[in-house]
Amino acid sequence: MPEFLYIHIPFCIRKCLYCDFFSVPYDESLAKAYIDTLCKELILKKDYAKSLKSIYIGGGTPSLLPDECFIQLFRCFRDNFHLSSSPEITVEANPGTVNESTITTLLSLSVNRLSIGIQSFHNDELRTLGRIHTSDNALQTVELTRRAGMGNFSIDLIYGIPGQTMDSWHQSISETIRLSPTHISTYELTLEEKTPLYELIQSDEINPPSPPFIKGGTWGFSNKIRMPDEELILEMYNHAIDFLTACGYEHYEVSNFTLPGFRCMHNLNYWDRGEYIGVGAGAHSFVSGLRSINSEDVNNYIEHLNNGTIPESESTKLTTLDTVKEFIFLGLRKTEGIIINKLPPFIPPLARWDRGGCYSLLNACSELVDDGYLEIENGNLRLTKKGLVISNTVIVKLFERLM
Numbered sequence: 001m002p003e004f005l006y007i008h009i010p011f012c013i014r015k016c017l018y019c020d021f022f023s024v025p026y027d028e029s030l031a032k033a034y035i036d037t038l039c040k041e042l043i044l045k046k047d048y049a050k051s052l053k054s055i056y057i058g059g060g061t062p063s064l065l066p067d068e069c070f071i072q073l074f075r076c077f078r079d080n081f082h083l084s085s086s087p088e089i090t091v092e093a094n095p096g097t098v099n100e101s102t103i104t105t106l107l108s109l110s111v112n113r114l115s116i117g118i119q120s121f122h123n124d125e126l127r128t129l130g131r132i133h134t135s136d137n138a139l140q141t142v143e144l145t146r147r148a149g150m151g152n153f154s155i156d157l158i159y160g161i162p163g164q165t166m167d168s169w170h171q172s173i174s175e176t177i178r179l180s181p182t183h184i185s186t187y188e189l190t191l192e193e194k195t196p197l198y199e200l201i202q203s204d205e206i207n208p209p210s211p212p213f214i215k216g217g218t219w220g221f222s223n224k225i226r227m228p229d230e231e232l233i234l235e236m237y238n239h240a241i242d243f244l245t246a247c248g249y250e251h252y253e254v255s256n257f258t259l260p261g262f263r264c265m266h267n268l269n270y271w272d273r274g275e276y277i278g279v280g281a282g283a284h285s286f287v288s289g290l291r292s293i294n295s296e297d298v299n300n301y302i303e304h305l306n307n308g309t310i311p312e313s314e315s316t317k318l319t320t321l322d323t324v325k326e327f328i329f330l331g332l333r334k335t336e337g338i339i340i341n342k343l344p345p346f347i348p349p350l351a352r353w354d355r356g357g358c359y360s361l362l363n364a365c366s367e368l369v370d371d372g373y374l375e376i377e378n379g380n381l382r383l384t385k386k387g388l389v390i391s392n393t394v395i396v397k398l399f400e401r402l403m
């Protein structure tokens with residue numbers, strides 16, 4: 001039974017220009033109705049989980065919620081779920097949406113981890129991303145977090161931003177180190193189709209074509225913006241690995257770094273293909289080999305739950321082949337890789353798996369090992385540093401050889 005619970009809060013003040021996640025404009029009365037509805041879904045799913053090891057409240061921008069919404073939500077957790085003796089309880093926060101009362105309330109509710117979406121310490125880069133906050137807001141949020149007594153916090157950064165240079169990236173990661181977070185995530189900016197940033201880069205315009213729920217602010221750029229070269233992006237990634245590991249952070253997943261003892265348990269469960277329950281509009285669940293997604297339409301979600309049903313937009317029973325791919329894709333994201341003698345029975349390491357046309361994992365890997373993208377050491381199959389920087393390409397190549 002799942003021991004991990006994810007809660008989706010889909011509200012944002014304004015849509016960032018690169019964002020293709022599901023989120024809707026924040027409205028306090030809608031948010032309150034949404035929390036009532038989340039509690040209804042939690043009650044319907046209370047028997048799906050045994051003792052919870054982790055609760056992760058993500059979004060969207062959960063830190064926008066009024067304190068009373070968090071109090072209501074946590075009352076519902078405690079009334080309906082059993083929590084393990086020391087659960088990891090994370091809330092995502094955006095600078096500019098957190099005040100002292102938010103942190104004090106979260107601490108009083110036993111939230112013990114904050115994940116802060118800072119992304120950059122340069123205002124011009126934040127503006128290019130369409131973030132709502134400035135570098136000063138980010139520093140104030142960290143200061144507030146620390147002063148309130150929440151020492152366990154993670155900082156998210158983005159590299160590969162149009163206009164970003166190696167120097168500005170170095171300054172952002174140095175500033176992050178100065179703030180001593182327990183955990184750091186560094187994500188490459190991916191240009192998703194249908195986002196204003198994508199349209200802007202594709203066209204000759206300097207204004208985003210269709211500003212998404214923007215309240216205030218103008219979004220013109222004085223010059224045409226371009227993505228950095230692929231080579232520079234790879235250099236930025238390598239620099240983050242070298243610099244952060246030299247500063248004592250363990251690189252434990254493609255994009256994630258931690259001080260000893262502060263790995264994110266919740267995300268490790270995803271990479272280990274563990275089960276989890278997702279609650280909220282657009283939330284994903286993985287239970288008994290079935291992946292399901294709730295409807296993303298907030299009003300439809302509220303309406304269904306008012307009638308006692310959970311609106312699912314998709315539900316997929318994984319085939320063996322899907323399972324093999326997921327296992328490899330997720331397992332190789334961890335720097336320790338896949339432990340060969342713990343491979344599940346559907347992935348024979350040495351024998352050829354004939355019926356599906358699937359070769360053994362080790363046969364399929366041999367060329368990528370010879371080329372220096374993968375390595376097998378002490379019984380672990382993992383990406384090398386050369387493989388990590390192009391992890392998706394290596395995994396696609398591995399799948400081609402497997403299938």
Ligand code: SF4
Pocket residue numbers: 011012014015016019020021022023059060061094
């Ligand atoms: S804060 Fe920005 S990136 Fe995050 S979900 Fe909202 S719009 Fe997307």
